[in-house]
Amino acid sequence: MVRAALMPLPQALESLLVAAESGLGVETVATLDADGRILAQDVASELHVPPQDNSAMDGYAVRCADVSQSGAVFSVTQRIAAGSSGQLVEPFTCARIFTGAPIPPGADAVVMQEDCRLVNDCEGGVQIEAVPTPGQHIRRAGEDVARGQVVLRAGQRLGPAELGLAASIGLNSLAVAKRPRVALFSTGDELVMPGTVAPQEMRPGAIYNSNRFFLAALLKRLGCIVTDFGIVPDRLDATVAALSDAARKHDLILTSGGVSVGEEDHIKPAVQSLGALDLWQIAIKPGKPFAYGQVDRTHFIGLPGNPVSSLVTFLLLVRPFLLRLQGVADVAMHSVAARADFAWPKADKRQEFLRVRRNANGGLDLFPNQSSGVLTSVVWGDGLVDNPGGQTIAAGDLVRYVGVSELLS
């Protein structure tokens, strides 16, 4: 049998990103509910933020030219709180002012109250003990945002700071990409759902379905609405039935297991009978078997069954696919150079993703068991070393490190 050449990871990713250009459409949501969503349109401001020059301190608004030396006494002719506005400050007078209150006409600096002393014998007088410089403690109109400025871009992921910024320019709703609706199921007759059979009563050969749990969590973190189809038995008719049911009302069907080339792997013929499938053998370890296709007009992605393979291929391929589907431009995985405090003398031909953890000396330690079934390696680690195919590593070498927390957020 002739073995097909393995597909390099960048090529697989590129094909997925092209498929994700189809997008999902746009909906409007309340700014308060938009955390984690992807902005669908540029957002420009219709006003300056702050709207007027205002005080950064509690203190006194003065005319600098009048305060050439410390110790001068001025009468306080007005009081301006945040939310109100003041009158012209006449020469040799000043205004009591509070943080956020507009600077009154005539004044060009604020002296903080810690540098002022109330003068009791002179009704309403204040002694200025520090000579101000023009503009001191004044927050300028538009210094945060100028009218007309684009403050958020289409394709940008909204987090707490972005929501605050949108609110600061008066927006109580935002146009965002619709959330991907994802049908999730696992395949494998060996799988048992936790809670249905106690550990000591598991039949020989049975294992708990772990993939379902981390895949559902990963999908939710990416803003997806997940429908859980549970475990589908290793039979062609059951797989076809589950897929055609899942294709209705979903944007993506995501499965794990059953995409190898074993006799119990029914995903391939089932998807082919309902739509189209490209089975890719990707040149990565862990995670070689991977499938992309369509069932009706719904995207289909089949992940490998081994838990670490399933998790790593999700991070490398499904995550960027789902982000691009929501309109995110930059979906690249970012790596930094880090020192390996371990050796990896037997490199695989495939590009490898090693489970590692940063140590107190600024280097990386390797989890001893790198098998694709060992989920403890991912829990122990905080990142992956992205190691090119055929590349051995000696202790002290610089390697490419990808922080997994970045990929999980």
Ligand code: AMP
């Ligand atoms: P497969 O890709 O179906 O050949 O599965 C490869 C390996 O992953 C087998 O050892 C399966 O038992 C295991 N596996 C498949 N699906 C899951 C799952 N949902 N949870 C845990 N292990 C799984």
Ligand code: MG
């Ligand atoms: Mg299987």
